Amino acid sequence: MSKSQSPMEKIVSLCKRRGFIYPSSEIYGGIGGFWDYGPLGVELKRNVREAWWRDMVTGHDDTVVPPEAPTAYAMVGLESTIIMHPQVWKASGHFDLFYDLFVDCRTCKARFRADQVDGGSCPRKPSKRPGEHDDCDLTDPREFNLMFKTYVGALLDPTAEAYLRPETAQGMFVNFKNVLSTSRVKVPFGIAQIGKSFRNEITPRNFTFRSREFEQMEIEFFCSPESSQDWYTYWRDRRVAWYEALGLQSDRLRLREHGPKERAHYSCGTADIEYAFPFLPEGEFGELEGVSHRSDFDLRSHMEGKLVREGDDLVVERDEHGQPRHPGSGKDLSYFDDAAQRKYVPHVIEPAAGADRMTLAFLCEAYAEDIIPDEKGVPQERIVLKLHPRLAPTKAAVFPLIKKDGHPEIAAEIYRDLKSHWNVVYDERGSIGKRYRRQDESGTPFCVTVDSQTLEDRTVTLRDRDTTAQERVAIDDLVGLLRDRLAA
Ligand code: GAP
Secondary structure, eight states, rough: OTTTTTTHHHHHHHHHHHSSEEEEGGGGTOTTOOOEEEEHHHHHHHHHHHHHHHIITHHHHHHHOOOOOOOOOOOEEEEOOOOOOEEEHHSSSSHHEEEEEEEEBTTOOOOGGGGTTTTOOSSSTSSSSSTSTOOBBBOOOEEEOOOOOEEESOOOOOGEEEESSSOSSHHHHHHHHHHHSSSSSSSEEEEEEEEEOOOOOOOOOOTTTBOSSEEEEEEEEEOOOTTTTHHHHHHHHHHHHHHHHTOOOOEEEEEOOTTTTTSSSTOOOOEEEEEEOSSSSOOOOEEEEEEEOTTTTTHHHHHHHHHEETTTEEEEETTSSBBBBBBBOOOOOOOOTTTTTTTEEEEEEEEEEEEEEEEHHHHHHEEEEEEEEEHHHHHHOOOOOEOTTTTTTOSSEEESSSSSSSHHHHHHHHHHHHHHHHEEEEEOSHHHHHHHHHHHHHHHHHEEOOOOEEEEEEEEHHHHHHTTTTEEEEGGGGGHHHHHHHHO
């Protein structure tokens, strides 16, 4: 354990050393804002996605009213394309408004996000802020659209321009009618989607926190205008409880309601679920997920065209000929409510999370250093990832104490048996202490060791990652015991 490393440097170094996360294209020097997930990282992120999908979609019971929910509701999933019709982004407002302001330094050619100049550092003199060094020559802030542009088909002309989606949300809005007419859902219901999004961030930073290619997990929840405020409260609190249930239980997690000035022009309420990532200064939090009350803005935009605020109203933005500046689809996306016998454009509550950010938060929360006795009773420092068992990449590791006397054969038999239930590893390399440390750093909740007593009574030691306590258990009881403890 290096004393000179910051907490974040230690986590980044563990992620590399154990194969959680690598810089993309590293052998070519990497590419800013892109990250690859290694063998353990891919399992961790898959478990994060599966926990979300299971808890929000497939495990949801449409027939009962969940605690604190206004009524029962349905949830369905969707997988839409990354490249969509370019008009989607014009009607949604992304084409005109999805930009950051940046400033360039004419001297050193560095580029900074305008809102980060104050906290940034001059590449020539890192102790100074951009603009403070005598040679700095900063431009005025300019707009930079964050959408990655590409071309569809062989022609590289403006008619073929398209964009990599900067959010998964729009796929759900444009499929609202499809889902309604092809599944048995009625308002209120939610559509969930997990998928890649792309933003050409000016300054990707803080490991995977701000990347250019990342994965989102979004729900668009459609409800009546009258019930929308109650649903907003429900989703906001439900989502915080979800993070807590998966181990973000410290005071590093918080819910922050936006003030009216911070909210988007269409929003009637937005709250961020935030985490005090270790790369942030003491007392600062970074967004994990935003929960927004988006009113009828999205469905109306895709019906009528890009909307702008005029006083209290959202109205279609018009060009000099009085035509919609960015027309919508013209399709009717309103809903006829059988029970109320009336038609309305549903309001939307959107819990929008990032899979990479939450994976990083779970890693940061799980990272711990402690001191435990080794095989000879000598206290040793260890690094351990105390990941929730649902998220742990590997659920158990099986070791033969020695590589002879029948230990490997029994260990392999146990490994194969456990493997049919969970992702389990077999390891016979190095001292037993080193094998435990490897699994502690990987976040594996349990280690099973075969020793000489196993040959006599078919029992093994079961070691708990967090307490390091060991107990003897019968091989025949292992699956049931692990099932109970992994579900706890
Ligand atoms: N549809 C609404 C929407 O996209 P957002 O706050 O821009 O809202 C939602 O994004 C979530 O996506 C964020 O809370 C964050 O977890 C994740 N996210 C956004 N930009 C990201 C980036 N550059 N890198 C990693 N995750 C990002």
